[in-house]
Amino acid sequence: MPMKRISYKNIASPKGFQATGIHCGLKHKKKDLALLISEVPASVAGVFTTNAIKAAPLLVTKDVVYQTGKMQAIIINAGNANACTGKQGMTDAYAMQKLTAEKFGIANNLVGVASTGVIGEIMKMEPVTNGIQQLEPIDELEGAISFSQAIMTTDTVTKNTSYQTIIDGKEVIIAGTAKGSGMIEPNMATMLGFITTDANIESSHLQTALTSITDITFNAITVDGDTSTNDMVIVMANGLAENKTLTPDHPDWEDFIQTLHAVAQDLAKMIAKDGEGATKLIEVEVKGAISNAEARKIAKTVVGSPLVKTAVFGNDANWGRIIAAVGYSGATLDPYAITIHIGVTKVVENGEPVPFSEKDLIVYLKQPEVKIFVDIHQGNGQGTAWGCDLTYDYVQINATYRS
Incomplete structure (x- = not known):
């Protein structure tokens, strides 16, 4: 069965994923704290900004991706990039990781952290700390919509897409949400992308898949030529579709790659289209x-x-x-x-x-x-x-x- 776009699915639709977003107080009124979580630890892959100056939360998440190789949750805030904030920035990023892990009863090194917003301002941790305690993720559309709203900065619209394909006779869903409308010159830029799938695949092969499509999707967009300090794309695959483990030798590998590519390309084009002030x-x-x-x-x-x-x-x-x-x-x-x-x-x-x-x-x-x-x-x-x-x-x- 060829891949099929499914508009009624969302980032929480792959089996075992939940999401939410709330207003915690970093912004005046709008949602500003989001969570994506898997029922079980998921294989993880990531691509990150090439800017030599990297924000504290990005460094924490890179360690999860490259050292742990698994991720079960990622906590995201908008309104403050926690970039160029020195030792305090790292302390705050690790605190967000630890608070989330404790809230949901998982290991610290299974939690990623992402931030977006103004560079050079120390994070206000009281609203973040209180907000994490209020997070109640769900696997329904409402949770996915709240998640996509809570990661926005100057975006004018939320950015969501999803596809399904068949692997080993099992339905596999790949879904994604992104934010970004300025400083987009991936390499990456002020862009955050989160992709979920219930496909069964090891982290090393998932990284191969993501890397293979990055240059022709996320790295093929530009808004203003700037490269930010915070940007990343994370893919989590929790295996709950129960297909045979995907590798480049699997007969359905190309179907998986094409479906992941479709999700990434949709998100990339949405970001380009929503460039700050853009009309075309x-x-x-x-x-x-x-x-x-x-x-x-x-x-x-x-x-x-x-x-x-x-x-x-x-x-x-x-x-x-x-x-x-x-x-x-x-x-x-x-x-x-x-x-x-x-x-x-x-x-x-x-x-x-x-x-x-x-x-x-x-x-x-x-x-x-x-x-x-x-x-x-x-x-x-x-x-x-x-x-x-x-x-x-x-x-x-x-x-x-x-x-």
């Missing part, structure tokens, strides 16, 4: 590069160009900005072999302008999703990246973020 999702598809990696480099350079982003915002069919970004991407290319389409409209062929209807293209650029296609005719490499337009609201949001 931009997709750049590149083919003809000397490798897939080169194609992705070109695609991400184009979608990350401030001039391309502002042109899309202004409904300006300024293809010169696109070809300029292709040129400075650092990829191998021949300037006289480049073809560019905006939507279905060809604007460049063999590096030279092609007559087109400006009026028709403006109509296309007013759509909520804009696709740009680039063929550089150098090889068989293909790649896609996603981003958003750059608007007046982006400047306003980030000019007043702390105030």
Whole structure:
């Protein structure tokens, strides 16, 4: 059976998972403390920011992923990143881990910690401590919705997706929730992603699976080119679907990979679309590069160009900005072999302008999703990246973020 998207499922839908989110007081009114927990210790995999400066909770969670290899719960707060907070930051991150473990009767080293919000402010631990005692996770939609709301910062919408597939005749569900709408340049960035599955798979193979899809999903989006201190994607697999243990040699391995890829790509595109102040999702598809990696480099350079982003915002069919970004991407290319389409409209062929209807293209650029296609005719490499337009609201949001 091929994978199938299931809109009525959520991050708590895979067997044995529960979630919740509450307001504890780090934010003025909105939910700001979330918990995801598995009935049993789960295999875990993670990818983390490449920023040399890493927040305290991220360091705690990396230890759980890479040293313990299992995770049963993760506690997340919004409103304070607990980054650049020195020894006190580590003390507070470990306190969040310990309090959660004690509340739910599990080992400290089975609890991950994630934080998002303002950098450089010491965590207010009293509301967090009290909030953890109030957490009552459930395996129903209400809990999943509360969870996705409680991890938001400048997001305008929650980001959720889920798919099911069949492995060894067993229904396996993979579901995900994410937050992020600014500083997205994975590598990763101010992005948190949480994926759950009831598939039976060891942590090492789960890490292989996550790593294999990261470059073409979470690392293929950009909002503003910044790289944050806190960002991570965590996948938990608790095995309660009771399929035979998945490995790369398993006959259903590719079905699992494709389903995990679908979840990751959905979340990545949702993040790009919800960029701070954004009005449009931009997709750049590149083919003809000397490798897939080169194609992705070109695609991400184009979608990350401030001039391309502002042109899309202004409904300006300024293809010169696109070809300029292709040129400075650092990829191998021949300037006289480049073809560019905006939507279905060809604007460049063999590096030279092609007559087109400006009026028709403006109509296309007013759509909520804009696709740009680039063929550089150098090889068989293909790649896609996603981003958003750059608007007046982006400047306003980030000019007043702390105030």
